[in-house]
Amino acid sequence: MELQFDEKGLIPVITQDVKTKEVLMLAYANEEAIKLTLKTGFAHYWSRSRKKLWKKGETSGNVQRVVEIRYDCDCDALLYLVEQKGNACHTGNYSCFYRRLEGDEVRC
Amino acid sequence: MELQFDEKGLIPVITQDVKTKEVLMLAYANEEAIKLTLKTGFAHYWSRSRKKLWKKGETSGNVQRVVEIRYDCDCDALLYLVEQKGNACHTGNYSCFYRRLEGDEVRC
Numbered sequence: 001m002e003l004q005f006d007e008k009g010l011i012p013v014i015t016q017d018v019k020t021k022e023v024l025m026l027a028y029a030n031e032e033a034i035k036l037t038l039k040t041g042f043a044h045y046w047s048r049s050r051k052k053l054w055k056k057g058e059t060s061g062n063v064q065r066v067v068e069i070r071y072d073c074d075c076d077a078l079l080y081l082v083e084q085k086g087n088a089c090h091t092g093n094y095s096c097f098y099r100r101l102e103g104d105e106v107r108c
Numbered sequence: 109m110e111l112q113f114d115e116k117g118l119i120p121v122i123t124q125d126v127k128t129k130e131v132l133m134l135a136y137a138n139e140e141a142i143k144l145t146l147k148t149g150f151a152h153y154w155s156r157s158r159k160k161l162w163k164k165g166e167t168s169g170n171v172q173r174v175v176e177i178r179y180d181c182d183c184d185a186l187l188y189l190v191e192q193k194g195n196a197c198h199t200g201n202y203s204c205f206y207r208r209l210e211g212d213e214v215r216c
Contacts, residue, residue: 023124038214079131079205098178106111
């Protein structure tokens with residue numbers, strides 16, 4: 001079976017710290033990003049806002065060494081298990097998931 | 109800021125075991141699914157294949173009690189931290205991410 005890319009040629013990628021198991025971020029990859037990740041050992045994604053291939057940390061230095069890539073039962077999601085250098089989030093937080101939905105409000 | 113739903117009114121949800129920190133699955137929610145999750149304390153999603161609201165485990169019994177919901181820096185992804193009853197994956201595996209991409213092949 002082939003990996004299932006969406007109509008934009010992308011597949012969602014969950015990135016998890018291989019040691020602490022903290023979920024760091026959710027991003028997207030196209031086939032080229034996955035190939036570069038496998039080839040270089042560093043996490044690559046497709047930036048939907050900048051519409052370009054993106055090596056995580058290429059400007060900030062906060063690279064992610066990818067220890068393992070897993071895929072799910074439907075072949076339509078990936079999990080990168082990484083060693084994170086510095087912080088994963090551009091806000092300076094270690095994980096992008098640093099805030100909690102409170103009460104019953106569907107707001108962020 | 110509002111949660112950022114995509115053009116189909118959906119937002120991706122990473123589901124993680126709150127105790128073992130294992131990533132269990134990636135699914136999607138619409139606003140109603142999030143509200144029901146907050147109201148009932150059990151994980152609800154939108155099934156893209158069946159095109160309906162879906163309480164995880166409603167037929168299998170493998171429900172997920174949601175301890176916490178987090179959202180990411182861009183407000184376009186959620187993280188459900190859950191207590192999983194039974195297995196999360198319909199294949200009988202605990203996590204949907206039970207297979208590893210091998211070599212340099214982008215195949216599953």
